[in-house]
Amino acid sequence: MSKIVTMIAPVNIAVIKYWGKRDEELILPLNDSVSATLDTNVMCAKTSVCARPEFFENEIWLNGKKESFTNQRLENCLHEIQARAADEKSVSVEFLSWKVHVCSVNNFPTAAGLASSAAGYACLVSALAKLYKVKSDVSSIARLGSGSACRSVYGGFVRWHAGVNHDGSDSVASQIADASHWPEMRALILVVGETKKKISSTSGMRISVQTSELLKHRIEYCVPLRTEEIIKTIREKNFAKFAEITMKDSNQFHAICLDSYPPIVYMTDVSHYIIELVHKYNKTCGEIKVAYTFDAGPNACLYLLDKEVPKVVSLLKYAFPTSNSEFITGLSVQAEELTGD
């Protein structure tokens, strides 16, 4: 007797960045953040979860390699889903006692600033929620795996509310608009480096919270206003303003990394060259047509409208003649179940 569920979950790329925690254990952020969830056909995590009475212990395979399940974040996610299932009485007590095996793969570089943990934990939690028939919102559980994962639980444009409660009960994600709201929106991912980042986002955030004066200014004065402004640009489909805020927020996040002590550097010369190219392109166009944003790594995510894609791709081919590491994608719905797998 066994039950198996396979899900795919998308990556999300923030346009208002989450950087800094107020509670490291519950993964509660200092600020609200906003992201777009990308289409699963280009970049996604695929996770199968299986429960059987014969399993002796919980086990996990990541990208084909067996990893230890004694990882606090992993255990917290499983434990919270099981507790929710017990509350909702969605499965039998016997089923809840069975051990689980998890198998997860990403179709893009892991831990190189491409939101792999976001897709991975969103996928794991969504698959476990299906396995245990949990019906309520699971974004706060995905958050326990990796903060930004809570945003990948929903499609389209998503806001993660920092919340104010100590127990994190109001630190959840909600959808601003679904993918069909702005069907022309595209994301172009430029893979600059595939190596693992030197400083994890957890360590980087800790250093910034402890040492950056600029971070305090950002949290208090910049993010609250920017969050409301960018949500308005999404609702009104005002691309130029959306792009401007996106670029400014990425720049401010990396300025905070440099303001941290010792400084944290995620972008490379190639990343800076991409920034320069985008600004030159926008200047030549006479208006903002493309936005860049960089997470905790050198890879770029360009947001643009579909009519701009051919021109921007030719520019990139001209600037990086030997490179073919780019993916073009639209926005996505949400984590989906795969059947017959």
Ligand code: PMV
């Ligand atoms: O969720 P984490 O711990 O991988 O942190 C993500 C941090 C950024 O990607 C830099 C910003 C964000 O909001 O996704």
